[in-house]
Amino acid sequence: MKYIDEFQDPQLAARLLDDIRSAVTRPWALMEVCGGQTHTIIRHGIDQLLPDEVELIHGPGCPVCVTPLEVIDKALEIASRPEVVFCSFGDMLRVPGTGRDLFQVRGEGGDVRVVYSPLDALRIAEENPDRQVVFFGIGFETTAPPNAMTVYQARRRGIRNFSLLVSHVRVPPAIEAIMQSPDCRVQGFLAAGHVCSVMGTEEYPALADRFRVPIVVTGFEPLDILEGVRRTVRQLERGEHLVDNAYPRAVRPEGNPAARAMLDDVFETTDRAWRGIGVIPDSGWRLSARYREYDAEHRFQVGGITTREPAACRSGEVLQGLLKPHECEAFGTACTPRTPLGATMVSSEGACAAYYLYRRLDLPARSGAGAPTLEGSSVV
Amino acid sequence: MCLAVPGRVLGVEERDGTRMATVDFGGVVKEVCLEYLPDLQVGEYAVVHVGFALQRLDEESARRTLELFENLGMLQEEFGDPWEQAARTGQTEEAERAGRAAPAGGDDERAGEVRR
Numbered sequence: 022m023k024y025i026d027e028f029q030d031p032q033l034a035a036r037l038l039d040d041i042r043s044a045v046t047r048p049w050a051l052m053e054v055c056g057g058q059t060h061t062i063i064r065h066g067i068d069q070l071l072p073d074e075v076e077l078i079h080g081p082g083c084p085v086c087v088t089p090l091e092v093i094d095k096a097l098e099i100a101s102r103p104e105v106v107f108c109s110f111g112d113m114l115r116v117p118g119t120g121r122d123l124f125q126v127r128g129e130g131g132d133v134r135v136v137y138s139p140l141d142a143l144r145i146a147e148e149n150p151d152r153q154v155v156f157f158g159i160g161f162e163t164t165a166p167p168n169a170m171t172v173y174q175a176r177r178r179g180i181r182n183f184s185l186l187v188s189h190v191r192v193p194p195a196i197e198a199i200m201q202s203p204d205c206r207v208q209g210f211l212a213a214g215h216v217c218s219v220m221g222t223e224e225y226p227a228l229a230d231r232f233r234v235p236i237v238v239t240g241f242e243p244l245d246i247l248e249g250v251r252r253t254v255r256q257l258e259r260g261e262h263l264v265d266n267a268y269p270r271a272v273r274p275e276g277n278p279a280a281r282a283m284l285d286d287v288f289e290t291t292d293r294a295w296r297g298i299g300v301i302p303d304s305g306w307r308l309s310a311r312y313r314e315y316d317a318e319h320r321f322q323v324g325g326i327t328t329r330e331p332a333a334c335r336s337g338e339v340l341q342g343l344l345k346p347h348e349c350e351a352f353g354t355a356c357t358p359r360t361p362l363g364a365t366m367v368s369s370e371g372a373c374a375a376y377y378l379y380r381r382l383d384l385p386a387r388s389g390a391g392a393p394t395l396e397g398s399s400v401v
Numbered sequence: 402m403c404l405a406v407p408g409r410v411l412g413v414e415e416r417d418g419t420r421m422a423t424v425d426f427g428g429v430v431k432e433v434c435l436e437y438l439p440d441l442q443v444g445e446y447a448v449v450h451v452g453f454a455l456q457r458l459d460e461e462s463a464r465r466t467l468e469l470f471e472n473l474g475m476l477q478e479e480f481g482d483p484w485e486q487a488a489r490t491g492q493t494e495e496a497e498r499a500g501r502a503a504p505a506g507g508d509d510e511r512a513g514e515v516r517r
Contacts, residue, residue: 029469057404064473110451111483124488135483138452140434163405167453170436178417215405218448218456241404242469270462271405271448277455280437 028065028243037247038070041254048074049257050206050342051250052199054192055213056083056370057241063375065243067250075254078207078342079375081195084160085112085368086336087295091328092159092188093118097126099155099186099321106132106149108142109157115359116367119328139171139185146175146183155317158185163215165189165306166280169287172308172315186317187307190293192216193224194304199341200232206342209253211239211246214268219284221276225264233262240268287312297336297364334363339372346373347384353377404479405450406470407463408433410443424449427467429480 028034053059059079062068068077081087097118100107107123114124114135127133132152136142139156146154158168168185175183192213199207212225217238225236235256239249249267256263266272286309293305308316318324333351338344346352346365356362358374365371369378376384408424413435415421420435424447431452435441438454446463447454458466470476478486 029465111486114483137431137480138434140432140452163450163455166437166455167434167451170434170453174417174419215448215450215455218405242466270458271456273456277437279439280455283437 030244034244034247037244037251041075041247041251042072044251044255044258045072045074046258048076049208049254050076050078051209051211051253052078052080052207052342053211053213053239053246054080054082054195055211055216055239055241056086056368057215058211058213058239058246059083059372060370060375061241061243061246063372063379067243067246071250075250076342077250079339079365079372080199080207080210080342081295081298081340081364082161082192082213083365083368083370084164084190085116086364086371087190087297088113088116088159088188089294089296089328090118090330091294091326092186093122094328095318095323095326096157096186097121097123098323098326099317100126100131100133101129102153102321104153105321106134106145106152106154107157108134108136108139108145108154110159111135112368113157113159117361139168140174143171143175143180143183146180147178150182152182153320154183155321156183156185158187158189161190161192161213161216162220162284163213163218165284165288166219166277169280169283172287172312173283175315176312181314184315184317184320185308187288188293189288189306190295191290191304191306193228194301195295195298196228196236197232198298198301198304200228200234202341204341204343207234209235209257210237211249211253212236212264214238214240214245214271217266217268217272217276219277219280221281222264222266222272222274223276229262229264235262236264238264238266238268238272240271295364296330296367297334297340299337331362336363336365336371336373339365346376347381349373353381404475405448405455406476406479407446407458407466408449408454409446409463410441413441413443422454424454426480427471427476429476431480 123133142156229236235253237249237253252265252267288306289309290303291305291307292302294300335349356366361367365373406426408426411423413422422433422435424433434453446458448456
């Protein structure tokens, strides 16, 4: 359990919490779709500071976690080739494919390099014209523009030994899929702030209308999250379902037009599998026809690799709020961040890993079938 | 990985036909692409994600965020050595499996250690 005095401005945090408490008259289930927000919520115990009526469901917002096992296996296959320099963000090193991870591939002699920016990978390609340099392009709308710009630059500058292994995902189709699920319990969304820094807020009013859910654009710091929750709860109590921006310091309604134009040029939407959830129509981006020659899946002919997810993993239920991480039989035993069975234990931004890192010592010991039910589980 | 960190522009230049800047993140200086915010000026702040400036920020909110990230060790997570971090994730867990209990009340430091 964390304490309110750890907040940057404890008085403001206390005022926001008071306001939420005074507004709430019945149970509400809110979902955040952003791994950074999930991490902040668990790290600072925000879900425990909120009144019992307000439940936070940790949605599929961690890009590392939702990247399908199959794509990881393709990455491992490509990274193992002697002619390849495989570049990735550090988060992907420990994500297990079938049997191993990039960290092990490097130990076995693979040239795996961690870069801060995809442009660093392009520079490596330029400096090593006799090697094939591949960048692992995963992430939501926030990370897609940097990767798009890098492919655009490769083409513009004629750097042909560079390619991108693409597994980008988009938030609005995920919200749609979650709301269409028969078991859906979500009544309001905290939309991911930096996704909206790029995309703006134009995609959300249609979703808010159609599913009658408030969608509040929310930042990543503890106070931002409290403010996002406060605005969502206020709307719910008033029976409203509007798109609201609680993160205006970094989000403008139109987003970043230059970045959106680049996304439209370099990528096209495609159906994409989400680890722990399954295929969501139009939820991904792949390289458009003009850039197809920079697609690592084509260049290295790894399209034939298909992998099934382990059946023991219940992350799909966690991502829909039907199960809390510690209620899973495998949590902390068969499934840990080092040996994750699935999506949500994979990265520290996943709900299971965040519980494991920050809360496992506080959790009551599980006693067989009598798994503890959390206060919000009676919410329909 | 979705962490976007506020940074202050120290200098701007064209490189290989691309608008680039040197940007200060609370003491860590990195190269950042400005193609998506081409009118960003020296002294201004922006939200930066994986080496790209994505949206302008006012100075006060940028400073507050940087201070918070520094206190939480998040700048180290973002800019530290990822190989070391990945190796440590494995080692810490293996130590736990070997039966070493976590120090009482040390939850937060321990969690920090796992992530750093």
